Amino acid sequence: MSEPPIPPNSRRLSKFKARKAPNQKQATSAMIASLDSEGRDTIAAPFGNTLAELAEHRADIVGLSADLSKYTDLHVFAQAHPDRFYQMGMAEQVLMSAAAGLAREGFTPFATTYAVFAARRAYDFICMAIAEEALPVKICCALPGLTTGYGPSHQATEDLAIMRAMPGLTVLDPCDAIDTQQATRAIADHPGPVYMRLLRGQVPNVLGDYDYAFEIGKAKLLQDGTDVLFISSGIMTMRTLDAAKALARDGVSCAVLHSPTIKPLDKATILKQAAKGGRLVVAAENHSVTGGLGEAVAACLMQGGVTATFRQIGLPDEFLDAGALPTLHAQYGITVDAIAASVKTWLKE
Amino acid sequence: MTQATNTRLSNTSLARRAWAIRRHALLMAQVQGQGYIGQALGAADLLATSYFHAMTYRADDPEWEGRDRFYLSIGHYAIALYAALIEAGILPEDEIETYGMDESRMPMSGMAAYTPGMEITGGSLGHGLGIAVGAAMGLKRKANPAFVYNLLSDGELGEGSTWEAVMSAAQHGLDNLIAIVDFNDQQADGKTTQALARGSQSAQWQAFGWFAQEIDGNDLDALVSAFDVARNHRAPCPRVIICNTTMCKGIPFLEEREITHFVRVEADEWTKALAIHDANKPE
Numbered sequence: 001m002s003e004p005p006i007p008p009n010s011r012r013l014s015k016f017k018a019r020k021a022p023n024q025k026q027a028t029s030a031m032i033a034s035l036d037s038e039g040r041d042t043i044a045a046p047f048g049n050t051l052a053e054l055a056e057h058r059a060d061i062v063g064l065s066a067d068l069s070k071y072t073d074l075h076v077f078a079q080a081h082p083d084r085f086y087q088m089g090m091a092e093q094v095l096m097s098a099a100a101g102l103a104r105e106g107f108t109p110f111a112t113t114y115a116v117f118a119a120r121r122a123y124d125f126i127c128m129a130i131a132e133e134a135l136p137v138k139i140c141c142a143l144p145g146l147t148t149g150y151g152p153s154h155q156a157t158e159d160l161a162i163m164r165a166m167p168g169l170t171v172l173d174p175c176d177a178i179d180t181q182q183a184t185r186a187i188a189d190h191p192g193p194v195y196m197r198l199l200r201g202q203v204p205n206v207l208g209d210y211d212y213a214f215e216i217g218k219a220k221l222l223q224d225g226t227d228v229l230f231i232s233s234g235i236m237t238m239r240t241l242d243a244a245k246a247l248a249r250d251g252v253s254c255a256v257l258h259s260p261t262i263k264p265l266d267k268a269t270i271l272k273q274a275a276k277g278g279r280l281v282v283a284a285e286n287h288s289v290t291g292g293l294g295e296a297v298a299a300c301l302m303q304g305g306v307t308a309t310f311r312q313i314g315l316p317d318e319f320l321d322a323g324a325l326p327t328l329h330a331q332y333g334i335t336v337d338a339i340a341a342s343v344k345t346w347l348k349e
Numbered sequence: 350m351t352q353a354t355n356t357r358l359s360n361t362s363l364a365r366r367a368w369a370i371r372r373h374a375l376l377m378a379q380v381q382g383q384g385y386i387g388q389a390l391g392a393a394d395l396l397a398t399s400y401f402h403a404m405t406y407r408a409d410d411p412e413w414e415g416r417d418r419f420y421l422s423i424g425h426y427a428i429a430l431y432a433a434l435i436e437a438g439i440l441p442e443d444e445i446e447t448y449g450m451d452e453s454r455m456p457m458s459g460m461a462a463y464t465p466g467m468e469i470t471g472g473s474l475g476h477g478l479g480i481a482v483g484a485a486m487g488l489k490r491k492a493n494p495a496f497v498y499n500l501l502s503d504g505e506l507g508e509g510s511t512w513e514a515v516m517s518a519a520q521h522g523l524d525n526l527i528a529i530v531d532f533n534d535q536q537a538d539g540k541t542t543q544a545l546a547r548g549s550q551s552a553q554w555q556a557f558g559w560f561a562q563e564i565d566g567n568d569l570d571a572l573v574s575a576f577d578v579a580r581n582h583r584a585p586c587p588r589v590i591i592c593n594t595t596m597c598k599g600i601p602f603l604e605e606r607e608i609t610h611f612v613r614v615e616a617d618e619w620t621k622a623l624a625i626h627d628a629n630k631p632e
Contacts, residue, residue: 062490086486086521093510094479094517101483104468105491109483125510128473129480133461 042202043177047140048076050184051110055081061188062102064088065112066095072112072142073200092117096125096139103135108188115141115156115197119163130193131168137194138187144173144197144234145286146315146332151322156197157315161291163195164263170216171263172196173234173285173293177203179260182214190216197234206238212258219259219266221273228254228343229273229308232284233262233293236313236334240284243339250340252347255279265296271304280346284313284339311346313339354415355408355437358401363569364631366436367397371599372626373432377448377455378612379619384449384457386612387596387603389429391533391567392500395592396433398572399498399529403580408438411465418484418497420469422477422505423531427459430467430500439466475508477501478528482514485523485587496580500529504536507545512557518587519558527579528559528589531566533596537611550591559589566592600625 055061055077064086069075078085088095092113099109118126118141130137141159148154163171170192174183180199187194210222219231222241230240237258244254257273259266274281281301283294294312301308315332329335333342358366374389399419400406406416421430431448434440440455447453454464458472469480481499488495505511518526532550534541551561560582564571572592579588597603600622603612614622 088517089513089520091513091517093475094482094513097476097479097510097514098483098486098517101480101485101497102487102490103483104480105484105487105493107487107490124473125476125479128470129476132470 041205041208043181043205044202045073045076045200046177046180046203047184047198047200048073050181051077051188052080054185054188055084058108058188060106060108061110062086062107063110063112064095064099064102066090066092066117068113068142071114071200072140072198074110074112077110092122093125096122096137097129099137099139100125100129100133100135103130103137108136108138110138110140112140112142112198114143114154115159116143116154118195119156119159123162126169126193126195127166131166134168134192136191139193139195140198141195142198142200146320146328146334147235147286147325149323149325149328152319155320157288157320158291159197160262160285160287160293164291164296168192169263170194170261172216172260173262174199174214174260175234175237175258176206178205178207178212179214183260186214186216199235204238206241214260217261217264217266219257219261219269221269222256222258223254225253225255225279227252227279227347229276229279229281230254230256230284231259231270231273231281231293231297232256233259234286236284236286239334239336239339242336243343246336246340247343250344252343254343259293262293262296265300267300267304270297270300271306274301274306274308279308280343281308281310282313282343282346283310284334286334287314288317289314290317309346311342313342353407353409354405355401357403360569360573361631363397363401363573366401367393367569368626368629368631369436370396370429370432372623373435373442373445374428375619375623375626376445377428377431378614379623380446381449381457382616383611383613385425385428386614387535388423388426388531388533389432390598390600390603391594391596392426392429392531393432393598394567394569395500395529395531395572395594396429397436398569398576400433400437402573403576404498405495406437406439411439414493415495417495418468418481420477420481420484420497420499421459421467422469422471422474422499422501424458424460424470424472426500426502426531427455427457427467427471430459431455431464434464434466437466440464474502474505475510477505478511478514478518481526481528482517482521482523485518485526486521488525489523494525496525496527498527498529500531502536503530503532503534503541503546504544506530506541515554515557515559522585523587524582524585526587528587530589530591531594532591533594535596551589554589554591559587560584561589561591563591563593566594567598599629
């Protein structure tokens with residue numbers, strides 16, 4: 001009997017969907033400010049500036065980056081406190097191990113890279129060197145979810161799912177500059193390990209207009225409403241707030257519950273809000289619909305015995321396209337207009 | 350401070366310590382009927398040199414800030430480190446019979462949360478040297494003169510993360526870091542030199558900016574000299590001692606076995622091994 005032939009490798013591109021003619025109107029960009037509506041206030045480098053301030057009176061704070069200090073705003077801290085910054089080179093495994101070693105010696109290390117590299121490449125090191133020993137390392141990672149058009153190599157669409165599964169790790173997805181500033185202070189005081197999604201550069205100030213204070217493990221009701229309950233995290237809370245305004249013009253009243261702590265999830269507040277009957281519950285996240293906030297909320301409702309009509313806004317369980325962010329956000333249904341349209345459709349079902 | 354700090358021993362006394370470490374390990378392996386006894390017997394001399402010649406620590410205060418840190422990357426060598434910690438008085442001898450049992454402080458793979466003196470959780474290979482890099486940075490930041498020792502295995506040199514840590518330690522000038530490589534040329538599937546480790550080990554480490562020594566890791570005189578040289582070397586670079594060791598050292602009928610990574614021994618053979626060992630007690 002002859003062995004089966006090895007298949008030829010000449011039909012690679014046929015596995016993928018057909019490419020369209022290029023649209024030259026939009027260029028690929030990773031600017032966070034471009035995610036928000038035009039004309040909104042922004043705050044420069046909220047993470048880097050807050051960390052530099054904290055370090056003025058916290059000798060235990062040190063910073064490490066794997067060749068991405070400029071792209072995580074840690075360079076602001078490094079310029080203010082050069083002797084407390086460790087450039088670890090393009091080596092995410094030793095970035096996490098060395099942060100663990102510094103934490104063992106009493107320091108509070110802030111380690112930065114992109115979310116894809118922390119979640120995918122350095123997982124074992126975060127898990128065994130940091131989380132298993134409950135060390136106070138703060139892993140702060142830029143380019144969460146779909147905030148770059150560079151394609152799957154840079155798009156961390158599954159980081160929350162990966163990190164949520166790690167025992168002992170606090171997982172945060174802040175909304176804006178205000179949230180990032182407050183969360184940075186909170187995690188510096190938190191005794192355990194933290195994974196925080198990072199917004200960098202000129203970051204919109206959205207929550208400054210609301211009576212809001214970040215607390216680890218707490219979801220906060222930003223506005224109340226009678227028809228829809230949005231439960232959102234990260235930049236999607238900017239979008240759900242704007243979608244709520246758009247829907248209000250069509251007579252749809254929306255509540256927005258912002259849940260920047262993905263783990264431990266604020267189950268009590270989520271159940272209390274979802275139990276107020278008659279509202280469509282919509283979870284919205286800048287993350288795959290698999291394993292993130294949406295599924296965490298769904299499980300919470302089921303286990304808490306709360307029955308509600310539940311829908312998810314999030315990224316598909318696919319490797320996403322490259323391109324300009326506005327194009328991609330429209331394509332994957334996470335723009336303000338797309339959210340409002342989905343909600344109207346669901347309300348008619 | 351009233352606690353006693355250990356003192357450095359002569360080479361003759363070290364031979365007695367190494368013999369005792371091997372005996373504790375044999376007794377623990379007998380409890381389980383199997384295990385990583387080959388590694389424990391092979392590493393007993395370098396552990397005796399670490400704990401009774403090179404390192405500073407307080408047996409009654411394993412977390413004393415002034416101690417030299419000993420990081421065991423290779424979790425399955427736990428039996429060897431438990432034996433050394435028992436001999437050092439950090440763990441009580443009467444816990445030998447609990448090795449690997451439910452609720453024991455001495456699980457089969459070393460974990461920081463279980464055992465006094467077990468500084469890190471090993472087992473997932475390629476972690477220890479990176480953690481040691483961070484700890485060495487932290488000690489320098491605190492102006493603490495302690496050393497960080499990391500015992501890693503030859504097989505662990507196959508992990509890419511080990512080499513990230515090797516480069517990082519040199520880049521940051523970590524002269525308070527001493528890596529000890531137990532080169533016994535055995536890993537789970539066979540010979541390490543037939544897997545990834547090739548060529549001159551010391552040349553590889555030197556090329557990365559380390560001060561490297563390569564010695565017979567079962568020769569106490571060579572070990573004492575190498576540890577002294579490593580501690581006192583003046584260049585601002587990390588140090589490595591590559592210890593060529595023999596698995597199951599001291600028990601000839603086990604040394605001759607082909608598969609020594611995880612040794613299974615018949616019940617009567619433990620008695621035989623202990624009898625051989627007891628007959629070789631140093632003066």
